[in-house]
Amino acid sequence: MQYNLDDILKENKRRIALMNEKYDPITGEGSHTCRRVKLKVKGLTPEVSYVPKKMMEEPFIKKLAECGDLDEYLQSKDIEVSQWARELANREYIKIRIRYDFEYWAASFVTIQDKENNKDVKFVLNYCQRIILKEIYDEYFNDKPIRIIIPKPRQVGVSTLSQIFMIWIQMTQTKMWHSVIVAHKESTSKVIRGMYTKMLRNYPKWLLDTTEEIKLFPFENSQKTKVLRQRECRITVGSSEQPNGILGDNLSGAHLSEVAVWKASEGTKPEELVQSIISGILYKPMTMIVYESSARGVGNFFHREWLRANSDNPKEKSVFKPLFLAWFQHPMYREKIRNYERFVSTMDDYEWELWNYGATLEGIRWYRSISRSYGDLWRFRMEYPSTPSEAFQSSGNTFYPARDVARLREGNRPPRKRGDMVADATYGKKATENIQFKEEERGLFQIWEEPDDEPIRDRYVVVVDIGGRGADSDRSVICVLDRYWLLQGGVVEVVAEWCGHIDHDLLAWKALQIAKWYKNALLIIESNTLETEQTEGDHFEYILDEIADSYSNLFCRVSADKIAQGAAPRWGFHTNKSSKQMVCDHQKKALRENMYIEPSKECCDEHDTFEVKDNGSLGAVDGAHDDRHITRAIGVWACYQYMSPPKYIEKRVSVETKTRFVGLSSF
Numbered sequence: 164m165q166y167n168l169d170d171i172l173k174e175n176k177r178r179i180a181l182m183n184e185k186y187d188p189i190t191g192e193g194s195h196t197c198r199r200v201k202l203k204v205k206g207l208t209p210e211v212s213y214v215p216k217k218m219m220e221e222p223f224i225k226k227l228a229e230c231g232d233l234d235e236y237l238q239s240k241d242i243e244v245s246q247w248a249r250e251l252a253n254r255e256y257i258k259i260r261i262r263y264d265f266e267y268w269a270a271s272f273v274t275i276q277d278k279e280n281n282k283d284v285k286f287v288l289n290y291c292q293r294i295i296l297k298e299i300y301d302e303y304f305n306d307k308p309i310r311i312i313i314p315k316p317r318q319v320g321v322s323t324l325s326q327i328f329m330i331w332i333q334m335t336q337t338k339m340w341h342s343v344i345v346a347h348k349e350s351t352s353k354v355i356r357g358m359y360t361k362m363l364r365n366y367p368k369w370l371l372d373t374t375e376e377i378k379l380f381p382f383e384n385s386q387k388t389k390v391l392r393q394r395e396c397r398i399t400v401g402s403s404e405q406p407n408g409i410l411g412d413n414l415s416g417a418h419l420s421e422v423a424v425w426k427a428s429e430g431t432k433p434e435e436l437v438q439s440i441i442s443g444i445l446y447k448p449m450t451m452i453v454y455e456s457s458a459r460g461v462g463n464f465f466h467r468e469w470l471r472a473n474s475d476n477p478k479e480k481s482v483f484k485p486l487f488l489a490w491f492q493h494p495m496y497r498e499k500i501r502n503y504e505r506f507v508s509t510m511d512d513y514e515w516e517l518w519n520y521g522a523t524l525e526g527i528r529w530y531r532s533i534s535r536s537y538g539d540l541w542r543f544r545m546e547y548p549s550t551p552s553e554a555f556q557s558s559g560n561t562f563y564p565a566r567d568v569a570r571l572r573e574g575n576r577p578p579r580k581r582g583d584m585v586a587d588a589t590y591g592k593k594a595t596e597n598i599q600f601k602e603e604e605r606g607l608f609q610i611w612e613e614p615d616d617e618p619i620r621d622r623y624v625v626v627v628d629i630g631g632r633g634a635d636s637d638r639s640v641i642c643v644l645d646r647y648w649l650l651q652g653g654v655v656e657v658v659a660e661w662c663g664h665i666d667h668d669l670l671a672w673k674a675l676q677i678a679k680w681y682k683n684a685l686l687i688i689e690s691n692t693l694e695t696e697q698t699e700g701d702h703f704e705y706i707l708d709e710i711a712d713s714y715s716n717l718f719c720r721v722s723a724d725k726i727a728q729g730a731a732p733r734w735g736f737h738t739n740k741s742s743k744q745m746v747c748d749h750q751k752k753a754l755r756e757n758m759y760i761e762p763s764k765e766c767c768d769e770h771d772t773f774e775v776k777d778n779g780s781l782g783a784v785d786g787a788h789d790d791r792h793i794t795r796a797i798g799v800w801a802c803y804q805y806m807s808p809p810k811y812i813e814k815r816v817s818v819e820t821k822t823r824f825v826g827l828s829s830f
Contacts, residue, residue, distance in 0.1 A: 166507070168503070168504060168507060171507060171518075171524075172503060175523055175524045175525075178521065178522075178523045179523055179525070182290050182492075182494045182523075183494070186287075186293075188266035188267055188269065188270035188287055188288065189209060189212075189267060189270055189271065190209050190211065190212045190213060191212050191213030191214055191264070191266075191267065192213055194213065194266055194293070195293070195297065196266065196293055196296045196297040196300050197215050197216070197217075197297070197300045197304065198215070198216045199213040199214060199215055199216060200213065200214065200216050200219060201213055202214050202219075202224070202227075202228055203231060204227050204228065204230070204231055204232065204233055204236075205231065205232040205233060205234075206232060206233030206234055206249060207227070207233055207252075207253060207256060208253055214260060214263070214264060215263045215264055215304075217263055217304060218259065218260060218262075218263035218264065221259050223255060223256070223259060224256070224259060226239070227256070233249055233252055233253075234249075236252065237249070237252065254369065257271075257370075258370065261335050261370070262335045262336065265296065265300075265328060265331050266288055266293075266296070268331060268335065269285070269286040269287070269288065269327060269331070270285050270286060270287045270288075271285065272285075272365075272366055272367060272370065273285060273286040273327055273362055273366075274286075274361055274362055274364075274365040274366075275323065275327075275358060275361065275362065276358075276361065278318075283361070283365075286323070286327060288320075288324065289319070289320055289493065289494070289495075290492065290493060290494055291319040291320060291321075291488055291492050291493050292319075292320045292321075292323075292324045294486075294488065294492065295311075295313065295321060295324055295325075295486065295488075296324065296328070298311060298484060298486050299311065299328060299451075302484070303449075306448040307448060308446050308447060308448060308450045308451070308452075308482070309450065309451035309452070309453070310451075310452050310481075310482045310483040310484060311452075311453050311454070311455075311483060311484050311486055312453075312454040312455070312465075312468055312469055312472050312483045312484070312485055312486070313453065313454070313455040313456075313486045313487070313488060314455075314456065314457070314458045314465075314469060314487050314488070314548070314551060314554040314555070315455060315456070315457060315487075315488045316457070316488060316489065316490040316493070316496075316546065316547045316548060317457060317546055317547065318493075318495075319488055319492075319493045321455045321488070322346075322355075322418070322420050322455065323358075325418040325420075325453045325455065326344055326355060326358070326359075326418055327362075328451070329342045329344075329416045329418060329451060330342075330359070330362070330398070332415075332416065332449070332451070333391065333394050333396040333398075334366075334370075334371070334394060336449070337449065338394050338395045338396065339394075339395045339396060340394075340396050340415045340416065340449070341396060341397040341398075341399075341413055341414050341415055341416075342396070342397070342398055342399070342414065342415065342416035342417065342418075343398075343399040343400075343401070343409060343411070343414055343416070343417045343418075343440055344398075344399070344400045344401075344417075344418045344420070345400075345401050345402060345403060345406075345409060345417070345418075345419050345420065345436075345440060346400075346401075346402045346403070346420045346421065347402065347403050347404070347420060347421035347422075347424050347425055348402055348404055349402040349404045349405050351402065351420070351421075352387075352400050352401055352402045355400050356400050359379060359389075359398065359400070360378070360379070363377045363378050363379065363391070364377075364378070371393045371394070373393050375392075375393070377391075377393060379391055379398060380392060382397055385399075385408060386408060387399050387400060387401045387408045387409060388408070403425040403426065403433065403436060404426075406436050409440065411439050411440045411441070411442060411443050412443045413443055414440070414441075414443045414444045415444060415449065415450050415451070416444070416450065416451040416452070417440055417441050417444060417451070417452045417453070418451075418452075418453045418455075419437060419440070419452075419453065419454050419455070420455060420456070421455075421456045421457065422437070422454050422455070422456045422464060422465040422468075423456040423457060423458055423459040423460070423463055423464075423465035423466070424456065424457075424459050425464070432464075433463070433464045434464045437454075437464065446482065452483075454468060454483070457545070457546065457554075458545065458548065458551075458554035458555045458556075459545065460545075460555065460556065460784070461555045461556075461771075461772045461784050461787050466555055466787075468481060468483065469485060469551070469555070470765070470768055471483070472484065472485040473485050473764055473765075473768070474764070474765060475577050475578065475609070475763065475764055475765070476607075476609070476662070476765070477581075477604070477605050478605050478607070479765075487548075487550075487551045487554070489520065489521075489522075489548065489549050489550070490526075490530070490547040490548065490549065491517065491520070491521065491522035491523065491526040491527075491530075491549065492521075496526055496529050496530070496547070497523065497525035497526050497528070497529050498525055498528040498529035498532055499525065499528075500524055500525055500528050503524065506524065506528060507524065510527065512566075513566070514527050514530075514531065516549075516566055516569075517530065517549055520549050520550065522549070530547070533547075541556050541561075544556065550565065550569055552565045552568055552569060552771045553565055555771065555772070560774045560775045560776075561771065561772075561773065561774050561775075562747065562751065562773045562774055562775055562781060563750075563751060563754055563770045563771070563773060564754075564755075565771070567751075567754040567755050568754065568767055568770045568771050570754070570757065571754055571761050571767050571770065572761075572764070572767045574656075574760040574761050574762055575761070575762055575763065575764045575767060576611070576762050578609035578610055578611050578762070579610055579611055579612070579613075580600075580602055580609070580610045580613075581602065581603060581604060581605065581606040581607075581608065581609050581610070582600055582601050582602040582603040582606035582608055582610075583600075583601055583603060583606045583607060583608045583661075584598060584599070584600060584601075584608060584661075584673060584676040584677055584680065585598075585599055585600075585601045586598045586599070586676055589669055589672060589673075590668060590669055590672040591672075592713060594672045594675070594676060594713075595675065595676070595679060595713050595714070598676045598679055598680050600613075600680065607661055607662060607663040608641075608659065608660070608661040608677070609659065609660055609661075609662075610658070610659045611657070611658050611659060611762045612645065612656070612658040612659070613658075614680060614681045614682050617647070617811075618811060618812040619647065619650070619682075619809050619810065619811055619812065620809060620810050620811075620812050621646065621685070621806055621807055621808070621809045621810065622645065622646050622647055622682060622684070622809050623643060623644065623645055623646070623678075623681040623682055623684030623685070624643070624644045624646070624684055624685045624687065624798050624801055624802055624806070625641060625642070625643050625644075625674060625677055625678040625681060625684045625685070625686045625687065626641070626642045626644070626687045626688075626689070626736075626794040626795075626797050626798040626801070627639070627640070627641050627642075627670065627671070627674045627686070627687065627688040627689060627794070628640045628642075628689045628790045628791075628793050628794045628797075629667055629670060629688070629689060629690075629691070630664065630790055631664065632664055632665070632666060632667075636664070637788055637790050638662050638663055638664060638788070638790050639661075639662070639663065639664065639665055639667075639670050639790070640660065640661070640662050640790045640791050640793075640794050641660065641661040641662075641670075641673065641674045641677055641794075642657060642659075642660050642791070642794035642795060642798055643657070643658050643659035643660065643677060643681055643684065644656065644657055644658070644759070644795075644798045644799070644802055645657075645658045646802050646806070646809045647809065649802075649808060649809055650809055650810075650811070654757065654758050654759050654760060655758065655759040655760070655798075655799060655802045655803070656759065656760040656762075657759070657760065657761055657762055657763065657766075657795065657798075659677070659681070660763060660766075660791070660794075661673065661674075661677065662790075662791065667706065668706050671688065671706050671707070671709075671710050672710070674686060674688065675710055675713065675714050678714065678716070679714065683715075683716050684716065685716050685718060685801070685806065686710075686714060686716060686717050686718060687718040687735070687736050687797060687798070687801060688707065688710075688717075688718070688734065688735040688736070689735065689736050689737075689738055689793065689794075689797060690707065690734065690735025690736060690737055691737060691738050691739075707734035707735055708734070710734070711734055717734055718734070718735065718736060718801075719733060719734050719735075720733050720734075720735065720736065720737060736797055738793065738797075740780065743781055743793075744781065745800070746793075746796040746797050746799075746800040747773075747781055747796050749796070749799065749800045749803070749804060750792075750795065750796040750799055750800070753799045753803075754770070758799065758803065759795070759799050759802075761795065763791060765791055766791040766792060766795060769783065769787065769788055769789050769790075769791050769792035770792055772784045772787035772789075773789055773792055
């Protein structure tokens with residue numbers, strides 16, 4: 164690989180400096196979690212600080228800033244200047260600041276145990292925790308409910324931050340704000356209770372205007388729920404192992420830790436336990452729910468929620484903000500390099516990818532050393548992920564290389580429009596008349612590029628994967644691919660997609676409408692579901708024969724020669740072991756060689772969760788889908804291997820073509 168060592172070292176120095184930037188939560192210097200302004204007041208402790216801008220709206224703080232001197236402020240209020248008066252003024256300043264500045268409060272008054280040396284220390288946020296806090300602040304100080312889901316590497320402090328932020332709300336913001344923390348193990352929940360005990364034992368009484376001991380008392384004889392009397396707040400700490408006794412009513416905050424490894428217990432699935440906990444939390448400002456975990460594979464509750472949080476489809480998208488943390492964002496994952504020139508010269512392709520993701524050279528050196536101690540590299544990458552795709556690996560048997568899928572994601576973007584196709588009818592001959600696109604904010608048909616009137620033959624391809632009718636079944640997908648850029652030496656591009664649940668006969672007519680709207684595109688219907696279900700009213704021959712009578716550019720897998728000899732046409736693409744392997748092998752090549760552009764995040768997610776099973780077959784991992792993926796695999800194969808090259812039409816004539824035939828009888 165060609166590179167300029169001086170440029171690499173300069174950029175590496177910048178990355179290290181960014182994580183090593185001076186950070187002092189007492190003065191506020193180096194904090195970028197919220198917008199801060201300089202406050203300089205002689206006699207205040209500290210005299211110079213950088214406080215949250217929102218805090219400057221407080222009348223007391225405004226007056227302090229105007230005076231610039233604590234004694235002058237006291238005189239302006241006709242208060243005799245004395246050491247006691249200065250102390251009271253400083254305390255008033257602190258009480259106000261801790262309501263706006265979580266970092267200052269934590270570093271000043273929260274005692275925790277340092278994991279490295281087991282000593283009691285004040286809680287100073289690390290670099291990763293400040294990344295998370297910024298996202299929390301963005302919601303909290305804009306009067307939005309806090310809803311965050313975080314896949315994370317090991318030991319970056321997500322749990323500690325989430326738990327202490329909730330008690331900050333309880334201690335400084337409002338009374339009767341009840342919270343719950345659920346860990347994956349009962350032993351972990353005991354550690355959390357110990358953390359709360361230590362913090363409250365060392366908390367100054369004057370901050371709560373009390374002379375009583377600050378501690379947690381049992382709530383109605385509950386072992387898991389305690390009450391902080393001075394703030395009238397309940398705190399429940401439990402585990403998914405022993406969920407009995409976890410209160411889920413009248414809550415304002417919930418932190419659910421290591422959700423991906425929660426196991427079913429006493430007949431309760433993890434998602435049912437989660438729902439029972441969070442159902443009592445209203446979606447309103449001053450509420451908080453955090454899901455965090457090492458990802459631990461796909462198909463589980465945590466993975467499904469991550470996909471929903473990242474969805475572009477408003478009907479599927481959840482209210483949670485997705486936040487991924489990579490291992491290299493934590494400064495502790497570094498190893499000293501003695502000879503930079505020699506180290507850089509030995510970096511392999513994947514290590515260069517780590518560099519492109521944003522890792523430092525010292526981080527890559529650590530990664531190289533530690534990864535060698537793992538028997539399976541994919542397990543290591545799941546523990547210390549560089550990308551969400553690595554975090555959610557289910558095994559080492561994924562079909563598409565993660566780096567190729569990551570490159571495919573570069574084409575992801577939101578659709579230009581959403582809506583649905585309408586015509587004079589939803590099925591039958593009239594369904595082909597007056598076809599129009601009707602824009603709807605939450606429509607199932609999303610469009611990245613509309614059809615245009617360029618006189619081009621063999622331009623568009625529409626592929627249909629037939630799913631189930633029920634909400635829990637696979638969705639049906641109609642994908643539109645555009646071959647226009649092949650004329651310019653470019654690649655195929657996905658330009659539209661319909662995705663949802665619908666009766667199969669109505670799906671076929673909707674696909675016809677979309678294909679007709681996209682300039683009489685080649686329509687390829689994956690026919691397996693129709694051929695295997697054999698249910699009354701859904702017989703595949705009936706449905707596809709009826710479509711063929713109304714649309715001439717329909718894919719047929721019986722050769723023209725055989726039909727001429729009297730064979731019946733067999734409409735649709737039949738996906739069996741051989742044909743599926745063929746189109747998926749071609750799709751692997753397409754990703755490797757950048758042969759098509761994919762705007763859908765969800766489709767890229769499906770590529771990440773497509774694997775080789777133990778019996779050698781191909782399919783989605785348990786709990787995941789591959790309906791979008793299969794439309795792309797068939798469509799991209801057809802664009803490059805089956806269809807003639809697109810070409811301009813010299814005269815403006817109808818671009819509707821005769822029915823296509825292809826021999827796939829060997830599959």
